[in-house]
Amino acid sequence: MTSYKNQKKLLAAVDCIIFGFYEQTLKVLLIQRGFKPEEGKWSLMGGFIQPTEGPDQAANRVLSSLTGLHGVYLEQLHTFGDPNRDPYERTLSTAYFALIDIQQYEKQITEAYHAEWFALNELPELIFDHEDMITMALEKLRYKAALHPILFELLPTKFTIPQLHGLYESLYNTSLDKRNFNRKVLSTNLLVKQNDKEKTSSKKGAYYYKLNKKSYKNNFQAFLTMIPVPVSFKTM
Amino acid sequence: MTSYKNQKKLLAAVDCIIFGFYEQTLKVLLIQRGFKPEEGKWSLMGGFIQPTEGPDQAANRVLSSLTGLHGVYLEQLHTFGDPNRDPYERTLSTAYFALIDIQQYEKQITEAYHAEWFALNELPELIFDHEDMITMALEKLRYKAALHPILFELLPTKFTIPQLHGLYESLYNTSLDKRNFNRKVLSTNLLVKQNDKEKTSSKKGAYYYKLNKKSYKNNFQAFLTMIPVPVSFKTM
């Protein structure tokens, strides 16, 4: 160990893996870079950490500048710092992943950034190590969502159980028994049944539910075991 | 988003939370700083990320320079970057936690660094945000160890089931039924019984076991549920 003097400084950035769910599919929001280097290529939304902010703040700033959203679910994932990860200049990047309700973000902003949603099996070519970041984010999301009731963050305030069911099936690329699934989610006491129904995706219509926010906050740590346990868990 | 020009660079460091287990207690290895600022105070072992290395390499370098160990369990925990976390100069620090077999590290090295083992409830005052780092590392260790067979990394090659039992009890600060515990660990098929016994801690002696390395590698992702589930899980 040595003193602070003579230590090389480096650029520090954040990158956001922004997940959204629509058309029964989990997607990520990518932008087409409007600046060099790699202009025109696809990448995660990112930005440099400014002198007055910490990484969390930087990630929040970046996220809300792209989506217009504040207070959404945002969690630090991992710091990537291979000396050659950015061929133009040594840059450390701390990746964050965000879960947003796709119905609430401001479309005009994302359009101004040339942002688009991509299904996870249809990703375009990405700059640097951004594909690794997405892979790791997806693994962590799978891991967490199997244990904690986190996926509600991807749904609108009012949602139906079949929607939630589809979300789990999409994330784990599996099929889950409807009856067992319903019983399990309802047994958490996290859901409050509404009186109205969502009628676009079926004739019968599915009841809307809302999150019981208080119970959600208290039970977030609670285990769920929504998913039959050994579903492709990678190391966290 | 902006180009690379005019972006402020900052110092980037790593800090290692090094866990060890002896005297039936989980401990962390701390050093007494031999340089300014904060000379003489206790801190985690750390170092700056060099131009030719990534954070993982830096953490490995720092860890082995203190312990003499290579190839031990080391995992990135979190990046701390509050603008004021280091009052002397803006520094980003990526924290790593390591699990070592306390019998294998080289004592002369740690002594040269004025390093000492501290039980987690007897920590001295630490510089900067190092206490937060330890708290977070402990939470993550608890979380992971409840789900994955990770604690073997803290034990010597040959260990007894009562030792393992004590380790779990120490980490979770709880008591676990001996019979159920034995049944569970043995049912994982991770352990290979040896013919000799450890005789210092009892008259009867306890059989030594070794890890089945192959099975360990294959089953590391496997869930364990060694711990009654809702044991103080904080968000990961």
Added chain:
DNA sequence: GCAAAAGTGTTCTCAATACACCCATGC
């Protein structure tokens, strides 16, 4: 009246828990 999705109950199996006694040995 039929297609399409929503909603609901029961049985079985297995794993988690609780719990108490015998064993081996050093002193």
Added chain:
DNA sequence: GCATGGGTGTATTGAGAACACTTTTGC
């Protein structure tokens, strides 16, 4: 011979998994 820690078996309970039919309604 007794104190100390090591080692083992059983009965009960609850949760997860498998599984099929009825309901509603737009067309």
